[in-house]
Amino acid sequence: MTTQSLPLSLEKTFESREELIAYIKKISPWAQGEASKIMGGRRAAEQSLSQIDPLHYAATRNYADGKVSRLSPYITHGILALEEVRLQAMTHVSCVQQIYKFLQELSWRDFWHHFAAHHPQTLWTDIEMYKTGWKSSDYADDLPADIAEGKTGVACLDQFIAQLIDTGYLHNHARMYLAAYVVHFRRVKWQAGAGWFLHHLLDGDIASNNLSWQWVASTFSHKPYIFNLENVARYFSEAVDTSPQNNQEINYSYSELTERLFHDI
Amino acid sequence: MTSNDALIWLHEYSLRLPTKLPLSVTSEQPKIYCFIWDDAYLRQQNYSLKRLVFIYESLTQLPINIFQGDTINILQQRPEKEIYIESTSYPPLQEKIKTLEEYKTVKIIPAETWVNIPANKKYQRFFQYWKNAEKQLIQK
Numbered sequence: 087m088t089t090q091s092l093p094l095s096l097e098k099t100f101e102s103r104e105e106l107i108a109y110i111k112k113i114s115p116w117a118q119g120e121a122s123k124i125m126g127g128r129r130a131a132e133q134s135l136s137q138i139d140p141l142h143y144a145a146t147r148n149y150a151d152g153k154v155s156r157l158s159p160y161i162t163h164g165i166l167a168l169e170e171v172r173l174q175a176m177t178h179v180s181c182v183q184q185i186y187k188f189l190q191e192l193s194w195r196d197f198w199h200h201f202a203a204h205h206p207q208t209l210w211t212d213i214e215m216y217k218t219g220w221k222s223s224d225y226a227d228d229l230p231a232d233i234a235e236g237k238t239g240v241a242c243l244d245q246f247i248a249q250l251i252d253t254g255y256l257h258n259h260a261r262m263y264l265a266a267y268v269v270h271f272r273r274v275k276w277q278a279g280a281g282w283f284l285h286h287l288l289d290g291d292i293a294s295n296n297l298s299w300q301w302v303a304s305t306f307s308h309k310p311y312i313f314n315l316e317n318v319a320r321y322f323s324e325a326v327d328t329s330p331q332n333n334q335e336i337n338y339s340y341s342e343l344t345e346r347l348f349h350d351i
Numbered sequence: 352m353t354s355n356d357a358l359i360w361l362h363e364y365s366l367r368l369p370t371k372l373p374l375s376v377t378s379e380q381p382k383i384y385c386f387i388w389d390d391a392y393l394r395q396q397n398y399s400l401k402r403l404v405f406i407y408e409s410l411t412q413l414p415i416n417i418f419q420g421d422t423i424n425i426l427q428q429r430p431e432k433e434i435y436i437e438s439t440s441y442p443p444l445q446e447k448i449k450t451l452e453e454y455k456t457v458k459i460i461p462a463e464t465w466v467n468i469p470a471n472k473k474y475q476r477f478f479q480y481w482k483n484a485e486k487q488l489i490q491k
Contacts, residue, residue, distance in 0.1 A: 093418040093420045093428075094420065095416055095418060096388055096418070098410070099411070106408060106411070107400075109407075110400065110404055111400070113388065113419065114393060114394070114400075114403055116394050117394075117398070117400040117403050118399055119401055120401070121400055121404040122404070124405065125405075125408060126404065126405035126407070126409040127408050127411070127412040128409070129412060163363060163366045164364050164365040164366050164367055164437065165366050165367055167370075167463050168465045169463060169465070172488070182488075182490075183489065186489060189489070190485075193465065193466070193477075193481065194477065196466060196480075196484070197477050197480040197481075197484075200468060200474060200480065202440055203440050204473045206440075206442060209442065254399065254401040254402065254405070285398070286401065287402075288401060288402060291364075293440060
């Protein structure tokens with residue numbers, strides 16, 4: 087006969103956020119890093135939901151200060167349902183066409199989950215071959231330490247990495263830049279970068295994250311996604327250092343980059 | 352707590368009380384909601400402190416118990432016959448559910464539907480999916 091014991095119930099009331107953080111450090115001492123300023127919970131989710139600006143989303147979403155919702159950590163954890171977001175967005179407009187792009191972007195997550203449900207094996211394996219002229223075996227398995235630590239020497243990317251480590255959140259455009267840098271500029275397997283993002287992102291969702299990395303890598307798209315300094319400067323010049331002298335590695339035209347990064351394509 | 356109570360296990364991708372429980376849960380039936388702080392599991396997922404704080408902060412705002420220990424051991428020892436779990440596509444959680452099914456009757460709470468996808472459809476690219484989704488979302 088086995089002895090049954092009641093499981094330990096954990097604390098739920100804290101005097102302050104600092105006290106809650108100290109408690110988590112005590113019950114899970116292995117956890118790395120520090121807490122983000124982004125708050126968890128339904129109250130914070132509702133606060134963020136009340137501040138969305140879906141009407142100006144389409145025109146501004148690619149810019150650092152664009153009207154993106156930043157709701158993804160709450161949606162990922164099921165704190166907010168997509169339908170709640172849709173209903174809130176509808177209160178801002180007189181016609182659903184005004185939030186067409188907003189609804190389309192919200193749908194990406196649903197698509198990734200649909201795809202992953204039918205092809206769970208693709209979450210960590212290449213769906214197709216790289217369309218970069220390189221074979222999968224040409225890519226490194228591990229993420230270099232300078233990337234993990236935000237010391238690549240490319241100023242704008244190091245600032246994005248610092249933000250990822252500090253807050254656990256990144257603008258989608260910045261995620262694409264970092265993913266392209268890891269896979270194409272440094273020729274590291276997308277899996278290494280995907281795992282790194284999943285570790286840090288508060289909205290880390292294996293289907294959305296890993297399939298997006300495959301999209302950038304070209305193992306789940308028709309061609310690799312790349313970017314250059316001009317593109318970063320266009321959308322993020324107010325947010326990060328986009329000076330040519332501090333970003334030499336990405337300061338090329340697209341045709342020069344294609345020549346430098348890819349093999350016979 | 353009795354074996355006829357409904358036990359609803361919340362995982363890290365379902366940090367809210369389900370809005371719709373399956374019909375097998377009656378309105379009079381006492382409901383017990385719990386989250387299990389399974390340290391070995393959380394560590395295995397390589398979650399950062401940022402993520403753990405976010406999850407815990409969310410839990411403190413819910414009327415639930417937070418138990419500490421191994422998920423399967425705890426759920427296995429519960430007196431409730433049936434355990435309700437919100438649907439998940441996260442493979443490590445699916446594994447846990449599969450293991451739990453060896454000991455308990457597990458009932459999956461379906462995920463809320465964003466768009467209806469015909470059962471025989473397997474979209475390979477987003478814009479194939481969007482053709483169907485667009486009709487439902489834009490004409491809603």
